Amino acid sequence: MNVGEPGEETMAVRLVAALRDEIVTLRLRPGDAISESDIAARYGISRQPVREAFIRLAQQGLLLIRPKRATVIKKISPDGVRQSRFIRESIEVEIVRRVALCADGAAADQLNALIAEQEQASEIHRFHELDEEFHRTLARIAGVEYAWRLVEDHKIQLDRVRYLTLGVSSQQRAIAEHKIIVAAVSNGDAAESEAAMRDHLARAEHLLSQTIADYPDYFEPVDEALEVAL
Amino acid sequence: MNVGEPGEETMAVRLVAALRDEIVTLRLRPGDAISESDIAARYGISRQPVREAFIRLAQQGLLLIRPKRATVIKKISPDGVRQSRFIRESIEVEIVRRVALCADGAAADQLNALIAEQEQASEIHRFHELDEEFHRTLARIAGVEYAWRLVEDHKIQLDRVRYLTLGVSSQQRAIAEHKIIVAAVSNGDAAESEAAMRDHLARAEHLLSQTIADYPDYFEPVDEALEVAL
DNA sequence: GTAGCGATTCTTGTATGGTAGATGAGCGCC
DNA sequence: GGCGCTCATCTACCATACAAGAATCGCTAC
Numbered sequence: 001m002n003v004g005e006p007g008e009e010t011m012a013v014r015l016v017a018a019l020r021d022e023i024v025t026l027r028l029r030p031g032d033a034i035s036e037s038d039i040a041a042r043y044g045i046s047r048q049p050v051r052e053a054f055i056r057l058a059q060q061g062l063l064l065i066r067p068k069r070a071t072v073i074k075k076i077s078p079d080g081v082r083q084s085r086f087i088r089e090s091i092e093v094e095i096v097r098r099v100a101l102c103a104d105g106a107a108a109d110q111l112n113a114l115i116a117e118q119e120q121a122s123e124i125h126r127f128h129e130l131d132e133e134f135h136r137t138l139a140r141i142a143g144v145e146y147a148w149r150l151v152e153d154h155k156i157q158l159d160r161v162r163y164l165t166l167g168v169s170s171q172q173r174a175i176a177e178h179k180i181i182v183a184a185v186s187n188g189d190a191a192e193s194e195a196a197m198r199d200h201l202a203r204a205e206h207l208l209s210q211t212i213a214d215y216p217d218y219f220e221p222v223d224e225a226l227e228v229a230l
Numbered sequence: 231m232n233v234g235e236p237g238e239e240t241m242a243v244r245l246v247a248a249l250r251d252e253i254v255t256l257r258l259r260p261g262d263a264i265s266e267s268d269i270a271a272r273y274g275i276s277r278q279p280v281r282e283a284f285i286r287l288a289q290q291g292l293l294l295i296r297p298k299r300a301t302v303i304k305k306i307s308p309d310g311v312r313q314s315r316f317i318r319e320s321i322e323v324e325i326v327r328r329v330a331l332c333a334d335g336a337a338a339d340q341l342n343a344l345i346a347e348q349e350q351a352s353e354i355h356r357f358h359e360l361d362e363e364f365h366r367t368l369a370r371i372a373g374v375e376y377a378w379r380l381v382e383d384h385k386i387q388l389d390r391v392r393y394l395t396l397g398v399s400s401q402q403r404a405i406a407e408h409k410i411i412v413a414a415v416s417n418g419d420a421a422e423s424e425a426a427m428r429d430h431l432a433r434a435e436h437l438l439s440q441t442i443a444d445y446p447d448y449f450e451p452v453d454e455a456l457e458v459a460l
Numbered sequence: 461g462t463a464g465c466g467a468t469t470c471t472t473g474t475a476t477g478g479t480a481g482a483t484g485a486g487c488g489c490c
Numbered sequence: 491g492g493c494g495c496t497c498a499t500c501t502a503c504c505a506t507a508c509a510a511g512a513a514t515c516g517c518t519a520c
Contacts, residue, residue: 010297010502010503010504011503011504012503012504033471035470035471035472036471036472037470037471045504045505046504046505046506047472047505047506048503048504048505048506049503049504049505051282051472051473052281052282052285052503054472055282055285055286056285056289059286059289065472066471066472066512067240067471067472067473067511067512068471068472068473068510068511068512069470069471069472069511069512069513070470070471070472070512070513071471071472079376080376083374083376083377086321086324086374086377087321087377087380089324090320090321090323090324090377091316091317091320091321093320093324094316094319094320094323144313144316146309146310146313147313147316147317147320150317150380150384154380240472240473240474241473241474242473242474263501265500265501265502266501266502267500267501275474275475276474276475276476277475277476277502278473278474278475278476279473279474279475281502281503282473284502295502296482296501296502297481297482297501297502297503298480298481298482298483298500298501298502298503299481299482299483299500299501299502300482300483300500300501300502301501301502
């Protein structure tokens with residue numbers, strides 16, 4: 001297992017990226033136990049950098065470190081997914097509101113260029129990259145790129161679910177919705193922009209409960225009180 | 231220096247709380263350099279737990295670890311403060327929107343009880359506690375307590391500024407604004423609730439530039455492009 | 461066959477030593 | 491006197507060793 005170029009960043013930082021990828025793509029599955037020693041052996045390093053990577057991942061909500069017991073890949077929490085969506089919607093709605101109020105022609109051009117690229121993209125991986133780039137660009141235009149990094153940190157919870165439902169994505173629809181958003185912000189219409197973004201983010205909502213039914217082992221148990229809200 | 235009861239959590243976790251407090255209260259001042267060895271000696275432990283505490287604090291944006299060089303208390307970033315406010319406003323606005331749509335009588339009672347307590351509170355520390363409790367209660371009613379913890383994590387940037395401006399707070403005004411918010415959500419008026427929350431959060435805006443002028447050493451330099459936005 | 465107890469073997473937490481790189485002081489050279 | 495190099499010293503990074511709690515397997519007693 002390669003862990004990136006040796007020399008640039010510290011080993012611990014590279015490990016975070018590597019493990020994060022393994023978790024999102026479910027090569028490390030929710031509920032799996034991993035030990036510092038195992039990972040250290042797999043990567044041919046000592047326990048210490050592994051330990052530090054674990055700390056970072058635990059703070060991101062991906063690992064659960066149980067002192068003196070074990071460290072496990074956190075199961076996907078349906079309530080966590082719901083609240084991650086809440087966070088994302090809160091911030092992205094506010095972003096497009098601001099973009100609508102301050103966007104100029106150059107901004108619209110950037111966004112349209114990304115959409116054009118997305119229409120060309122054939123493979124799904126590239127499509128998702130461009131999707132991320134579209135949203136990040138909106139954040140940059142609004143001047144809150146740091147806030148977007150925050151969304152990215154929490155989007156990983158949503159990404160694990162998305163990875164389970166690959167194939168059902170409707171790329172054409174996503175592109176159409178992006179166009180609606182750009183049109184609204186270009187007109188400087190904050191209310192319309194907000195509505196368009198809410199629509200766009202609400203798209204995948206109904207998939208979650210089906211996914212839980214398909215992969216119950218990957219999810220934390222839900223108490224009935226929340227079930228209706230999902 | 232006491233670091234809390236020995237036995238419950240790990241030393242590293244207790245250190246995080248202790249150092250965090252020292253940073254917010256500016257006993258550790260922005261720009262100060264601290265080394266693993268120093269802190270380890272001060273607390274009478276080894277370097278390893280200190281190191282892990284540093285990692286956690288760095289991820290929270292309070293420390294800047296410069297490999298092979300030194301670790302310093304991050305200076306307050308005016309742009310970071312601005313974006314932390316953006317994050318807070320985004321989420322809190324969305325919270326009151328939802329509370330307005332789902333709040334019942336019991337919820338309003340809880341909020342009113344907190345306001346009543348706040349009117350009695352004499353010392354400023356207790357007042358701020360109740361202020362936090364008010365906002366956290368709103369989040370709980372909306373069912374997004376986790377999202378609020380996120381706001382708290384970033385509020386620490388704002389708290390350092392607030393610590394510099396103690397005394398100028400206008401408690402009566404804050405209470406009045408809380409009442410307006412409760413009235414709006416009780417009426418189920420989402421738009422009015424949103425507006426009231428935006429007003430409430432905008433209160434301390436003008437203080438930042440004055441604070442930067444008073445304590446320039448505690449802040450990162452600002453590029454002129456941003457100055458107008460503060 | 462089963463329940464209960466104990467040693468073994470996991471796990472993470474902490475301590476310490478050694479290493480590479482960056483910084484800054486002091487000296488020599490221009 | 492001022493500029494540049496060398497070296498001592500500091501830093502965080504990584505490796506290794508030890509400690510302590512938790513879980514599990516296996517034995518023993520019933």
